[in-house]
Amino acid sequence: MLCLKGPGARCWRSGSPRRGWWRVWSPAVRGAGADDARYYWRSTEHALVASTWDLDHHYVHRSIIPTLHFQPSLPRLPIPELEDSIKRYMAAQKPLLGDNEYRNTEKLAMTFKNGVGKDLHRNLIELDKKNFHTSYITGPWLDMYLSSRDPIVLNFNPFITLKRDPQESYNNQLVRATNLTVSAIKFRNSLRSHILEPDIYYVNPEWSKSKAFKRFLSLLPTWISWYGAYFAEAYPLDMSQYVHLFNSSRVPKQDKDELFSDHAARHLLVMRNGHFYVFDILDPIGNILHPYEIQAHLINILQDGETVAEYPLGYLTTENRNTWAAVREQLLQAGNEESMYKIDSAIFCLCLDSFIVQNSTHLSHCMLHGYGYNRWFDKSFSLIVTGDGTAGINFEHSWGDGIAVLRFINEVYTDSTKHPAVTPRSTAVLCSTNVEKLEFHMNESIQSAVTVARQKFDKQIHKMTVKPLEFRKFGKKYLIQERMSPDAVFQLACQVAAYRHFGKMVPTYEACSTAGFKHGRTETIRPATIYTKQCAQAFIRDRKKYNAQELRKLIDSCSKYHKFLQMEAALGQGFDRHLFALRYLAESRGGPIPEFYQDPAYQYINHNILSTSTLSSPSVFLGGFGPVVPDGFGIGYNIYDYWLGCNITSYMEKDLDEFLFSLEGSLSDFFDVFEGRSLNTD
Structure with a gap:
């Protein structure tokens, strides 16, 4: 028997003792916006109580556009040209390697591009054409996760x-x-x-509120529905996950x-x-x-x-x-x-x-x-x-x-x-x-x-340390007003902090979604660039040589280049997933791994000391994940309107304290530069 505890609550039953309708009324539940009367059907055979409360209470909403309406017409994740991937790879290696190491890596990369890499790339394209229903990275990326033997807690x-x-x-x-x-x-x-609203990125947010626009999209055949949204600058996202x-x-x-x-x-x-x-x-x-x-x-x-x-x-x-x-x-x-x-x-x-x-x-x-x-x-x-x-x-x-x-x-x-x-x-x-x-x-x-x-x-x-940071001097609104990318500024602060802490640039991973494509997963943005290296050196090693205006120009250059890398990654034009897929293909053949992948520089760039991901959302308080390497940091960060926050994990408590101190100092230095103040050179 179902009872509600509250003033004036009453319960009674009608029908047979084996199967009947149950009616419950309570003044207490009216304050929750519930109907005054609810009916229940009890089946003792199934130990079940099923309510006939308004069907809308069983859904978060009812979308005009069917949930998977755009899925058949989503564009496929492109496979970058091998030459472009090698160029991007070498650009990412530039700030991490000395001159001799760079020349050796460049030689291996060119040999790979003109030799076995060319064959692997051609085979990858052929496989992709045979698997039109998915993306070239879906299978290899899923296998990477499922084949790992490491514990998933802390590591994944x-x-x-x-x-x-x-x-x-x-x-x-x-x-x-x-x-x-x-x-x-x-x-x-x-x-x-x-009836769940499809994931759509609207360039014009007003379209997201327009029932007429949504009704128009819902009437389009599924095989062209994505194109109809695209021409209105609305970009449906993959929902296969x-x-x-x-x-x-x-x-x-x-x-x-x-x-x-x-x-x-x-x-x-x-x-x-x-x-x-x-x-x-x-x-x-x-x-x-x-x-x-x-x-x-x-x-x-x-x-x-x-x-x-x-x-x-x-x-x-x-x-x-x-x-x-x-x-x-x-x-x-x-x-x-x-x-x-x-x-x-x-x-x-x-x-x-x-x-x-x-x-x-x-x-x-x-x-x-x-x-x-x-x-x-x-x-x-x-x-x-x-x-x-x-x-x-x-x-x-x-x-x-x-x-x-x-x-x-x-x-x-x-x-x-x-x-x-x-x-x-x-x-x-x-x-x-x-x-x-x-x-x-x-x-x-x-x-x-x-x-x-x-x-x-x-x-x-007990080896894991987690520490938060809240930086209250500025947030997204201030940075946009300063014509800066908020994400680029935080990533640059991490690079400057790492340079201060390690005395050099270190491999850095920033996750970028490729959900704009069918069965897209993620691509990697590489925030450690020649621009961030120059900026880090200016703030740490050579700060006496630069005034506030010159430092501001360096930050601006980093922001522009970072936005360019973001765009490339979101469009499936990074290099990490492409090179990963080629290696996966080589390994699946059972032959020797190309020398390119055995290069210490390739292994080092994938030893991500800084693993970062933004978690910005109006519903999220904080988030995080473990570091991906024993000597690294896992950085989950939020960019709010008026402040920045991050949650950093590490197996090195002392190093984490020092890194957090450097990160806060870097953000404070940026604020001084934005305000036109000279930096303390003590």
């Missing part, structure tokens, strides 16, 4: 933290977890029903993992203190359970006890992938097939943590890796809600990139805060619930593997 999985709900009372863990979960399922339903957002997991296998999806599954996975719980959150026709029943299920889970599982299986997802694959086989052989299936096929994983966030550093650790036992890092994404209602996402990276996850987060945050499914004033209580607690059969070998995984995990996370 990023995190993004949501801002708190503007209404503080809605940040109660139970209330916020319920609202975010309902909004996430509404997003899922919109996606599955093909969304297929793995829900009901998906990465499954460990020996040597190469697999992606698993079962879109028919209707259950949610909830983790609490290392225990696993599942319950159907959708009815057989895809409608969402009533929010107060979802809340009741979560109450049931939260009240199940505070004791951490003796052998939390979540630790296994932090292991080396081959090790985890072997233990998973043991789990299956021990009779845990059904439980493992329920984990893998769940719509997503909701992690309810018991602790309260202390500060932003603690928050980053929580979202990046947590305490291990209350995570299943293999899920496509996990929604994490702490004891104080702070929320974030940790996502597995092989299936997709930040652009899809950011879209999801923005929609869920907006829907959950503007149209909350439950309020703090009313609490639903179920006399009985259909929550299932998963139990596992574990022998001594499995228990030992969990213990070892925990020891490795604890040792690794």
Whole structure:
């Protein structure tokens, strides 16, 4: 029997005891914008309560344009000319190498371009023509992720933290977890029903508000729909990654993992203190359970006890992938097939943590890796809600990139805060619930593997340092007013800080989405350039030689060149993915690796000391990821209207402190230059 706790709440039933309609009315829920009367149909055969509340409550919105309307006509990701890729590669090597090293690398590059590289490039084009449905990088890039044997936590999985709900009372863990979960399922339903607004970049933002324009686009045949948008300077983006957002997991296998999806599954996975719980959150026709029943299920889970599982299986997802694959086989052989299936096929994983966030550093650790036992890092994404209602996402990276996850987060945050499914004033209580607690059969070998995984995990996370930086002197509006690219200025500050810290330019990676193309993934922007090197030397080594106007010109040159590199990368005209695909093709043949790829300079430029990615979004508080090399920094940054923020990870705490000090100093120097002030030359 479903009951609502609140003043004047009443419950009654009509119909047979086996199957009937349930009517619930409560003055308390009217404040949430709910209808005065709701009806429920209970089937004791399926332990199901299905609501007939307004169908619009099951979706985040109803798009005029079908979700995948532009997918058939999206342009294909171009394969750059080999000569152009080699030129770009050498330009990126220029600031990193001495004269002798550069000449040797140039010789190897020319030999590659005129020899085996030419054959590989021709073969790559032939393969691309045979696979018209996808892009040349999709397969190799996915294989790169799935073939890596490194643990995915810290090495691959990023995190993004949501801002708190503007209404503080809605940040109660139970209330916020319920609202975010309902909004996430509404997003899922919109996606599955093909009524989720397509991802479109509008040059003229007014088009995004025009129903007439959208109706016109929706009427175009799918095979020309992209071109219709293009002529109006609206650029549809690839949405193929969304297929793995829900009901998906990465499954460990020996040597190469697999992606698993079962879109028919209707259950949610909830983790609490290392225990696993599942319950159907959708009815057989895809409608969402009533929010107060979802809340009741979560109450049931939260009240199940505070004791951490003796052998939390979540630790296994932090292991080396081959090790985890072997233990998973043991789990299956021990009779845990059904439980493992329920984990893998769940719509997503909701992690309810018991602790309260202390500060932003603690928050980053929580979202990046947590305490291990209350995570299943293999899920496509996990929604994490702490004891104080702070929320974030940790996502597995092989299936997709930040652009899809950011879209999801923005929609869920907006829907959950503007149209909350439950309020703090009313609490639903179920006399009985259909929550299932998963139990596992574990022998001594499995228990030992969990213990070892925990020891490795604890040792690794204690090496990781995370520190934030907030720079309040200027932000996006100020930089645009100064005719500077905000992204270029922050990237330049990182280059100047690195030059101050290391005494030289270091390999740097900035992720750039190529979602403008069918099955595009990412391309690399290389912010370490001859322009940033000259600017770094002027600010660090030769600052007495330059006045504010001269330094301003150097910054301006860096900004213009960085925007040029951004444009090239977004148009699929970088060099990293092209050269990567050629190497992948050479390796797939089983022959010797071309000497070009064995060059120490090639290996060094791919040893990215600075790995950077922007996370700017109105819904995001902060985000981050682990460094990609042991002696490097992982830099997630946000560019706000009036300030800049970043979250930096490293395995070198002292170096991180020094780098942060240098980064803040570089930004302050830039501000002085923008204001026309001479720099302190002490």
